[in-house]
Amino acid sequence: MEQRKINRLLVANRGEIAIRIFRAANELGIRTVAIYSEQDNVASHRFKADESYLVGAGKGPIEAYLDIESIIEIAKRNDIDAIHPGYGFLAENAEFARRCREENILFVGPSSELIEKFGDKVEARKLAMQAGIPIIPGTERPIETLQEALLFANEFGYPIIIKGVSGGGGRGMRIVRSQDELQEAIDRARSEARSSFGSAAVYLERYLEKPKHIEVQIIGDEVGNIVHLYERDCSIQRRHQKVVEVAPSVGVSDKLRDAICQAALTLMKTAGYTNAGTVEFLLTPDNNFYFIEVNPRIQVEHTITELITGIDIVQTQIRVAEGHSLHSPVIGIPAQAQIKHTGYAIQCRVTTEDPENGFVPDTGRLLAYRSGGGFGVRLDSGNGYAGATITPFYDSLLVKISTYATTFDQTARKMLRTLREFRIRGVKTNLPFLENVVTHTDFLSGQYDTSFIDTKPELFR
Numbered sequence: 001m002e003q004r005k006i007n008r009l010l011v012a013n014r015g016e017i018a019i020r021i022f023r024a025a026n027e028l029g030i031r032t033v034a035i036y037s038e039q040d041n042v043a044s045h046r047f048k049a050d051e052s053y054l055v056g057a058g059k060g061p062i063e064a065y066l067d068i069e070s071i072i073e074i075a076k077r078n079d080i081d082a083i084h085p086g087y088g089f090l091a092e093n094a095e096f097a098r099r100c101r102e103e104n105i106l107f108v109g110p111s112s113e114l115i116e117k118f119g120d121k122v123e124a125r126k127l128a129m130q131a132g133i134p135i136i137p138g139t140e141r142p143i144e145t146l147q148e149a150l151l152f153a154n155e156f157g158y159p160i161i162i163k164g165v166s167g168g169g170g171r172g173m174r175i176v177r178s179q180d181e182l183q184e185a186i187d188r189a190r191s192e193a194r195s196s197f198g199s200a201a202v203y204l205e206r207y208l209e210k211p212k213h214i215e216v217q218i219i220g221d222e223v224g225n226i227v228h229l230y231e232r233d234c235s236i237q238r239r240h241q242k243v244v245e246v247a248p249s250v251g252v253s254d255k256l257r258d259a260i261c262q263a264a265l266t267l268m269k270t271a272g273y274t275n276a277g278t279v280e281f282l283l284t285p286d287n288n289f290y291f292i293e294v295n296p297r298i299q300v301e302h303t304i305t306e307l308i309t310g311i312d313i314v315q316t317q318i319r320v321a322e323g324h325s326l327h328s329p330v331i332g333i334p335a336q337a338q339i340k341h342t343g344y345a346i347q348c349r350v351t352t353e354d355p356e357n358g359f360v361p362d363t364g365r366l367l368a369y370r371s372g373g374g375f376g377v378r379l380d381s382g383n384g385y386a387g388a389t390i391t392p393f394y395d396s397l398l399v400k401i402s403t404y405a406t407t408f409d410q411t412a413r414k415m416l417r418t419l420r421e422f423r424i425r426g427v428k429t430n431l432p433f434l435e436n437v438v439t440h441t442d443f444l445s446g447q448y449d450t451s452f453i454d455t456k457p458e459l460f461r
């Protein structure tokens with residue numbers, strides 16, 4: 001494959017991830033270009049880029065960042081060679097990746113075909129099955145009628161989880177524990193899927209009790225190399241959304257870790273995957289693991305993998321998009337057997353949500369903002385500064401804190417110390433809740449699963 005140097009990179013995103021990508025590009029000597037909605041007129045990502053352009057004038061705050069043709073037009077008008085989509089917004093929109101390619105703009109991510117394939121969870125399950133990766137018993141296609149659901153329930157039993165075929169962000173999922181809940185749950189899941197993802201298609205899976213969520217970071221280049229960068233444990237979830245992540249996982253044997261990473265790699269090799277992606281699994285208490293989905297994009301929690309491997313995943317994404325081999329001197333990733341992880345990393349997602357009030361998003365002006373820091377502390381923030389206005393328009397992630405140390409215990413202590421150093425006034429945050437998580441004995445012993453938050457009222461005190 002021929003190589004193509006990226007000189008000007010546009011990030012089709014906002015907040016912390018836009019800034020994270022600008023930083024990566026900046027170190028590579030690439031000029032950075034931001035887009036911003038009218039509502040983001042004074043948002044910090046705008047000012048961290050070398051240039052910035054208003055997108056979607058007259059449109060809503062979310063719609064602006066979803067306006068494919070306006071983004072393409074800005075890119076063409078400003079000599080953009082490449083677009084990084086970040087996560088959320090257009091990151092998993094196959095049409096956007098295709099439009100970039102048509103306009104001869106590099107898309108920093110997998111091909112539109114791969115995005116399409118993994119965007120459909122039923123198709124992704126088929127692919128996993130073909131690759132010989134264990135999947136959770138589920139329907140082979142979206143279900144249309146209660147009859148189909150009953151058929152599945154009779155064969156596999158309850159509990160069942162109803163999931164949107166194009167689902168994401170933990171939305172549109174419903175757990176069903178008995179037959180009399182089934183019809184209503186299907187109706188609700190369908191309507192939630194329709195409003196969230198524009199498609200009402202849902203399918204069924206057996207609901208696994210108390211699994212760990214283990215996911216494997218993959219990166220592939222365009223010349224046939226593909227490696228894994230080990231796994232993350234993302235079991236600390238609220239409403240199926242990740243809150244605290246750990247790498248590597250605690251309480252998973254090296255042998256099991258290796259088997260999970262190998263399964264992920266096999267799947268992505270079978271798919272001919274390129275660029276960064278994550279293969280997600282559920283690990284049951286009896287140490288069986290099952291594929292759930294692939295996220296064909298950079299993830300929020302990529303930071304902790306960077307800390308334990310020393311590999312800059314975003315820079316690797318950019319270099320790979322330019323056509324470089326993973327093992328070329330400019331990227332410098334060694335062969336799989338030589339990729340090591342050392343120490344432990346934890347990420348906490350600090351959000352402007354009120355834990356004492358059902359985690360409803362809080363908004364307003366940050367009257368004070370002092371962050372923690374020091375050795376082994378990494379901060380990825382969007383609008384974390386005194387005077388910033390937190391609007392209701394976007395997700396409530398304020399700052400990601402990642403800590404890194406030799407042992408898991410040291411890493412958790414460092415996290416606690418950092419959380420306590422933060423002073424945020426004017427807007428409520430989940431900081432006290434996060435302190436309770438990282439000091440909980442079950443968390444510290446690695447004895448936790450996806451039910452951790454829901455089963456511990458003491459975390460909310």
Ligand code: ADP
Nearest residue numbers: 167168169170171205206207208213240292450
């Ligand atoms: P999304 O794409 O919305 O994030 P996922 O399929 O990745 O949805 O699942 C998100 C979370 O939901 C998982 O980490 C897990 O906690 C829970 N979950 C999903 N499927 C199952 C299942 N079959 N059994 C138990 N929990 C599940």
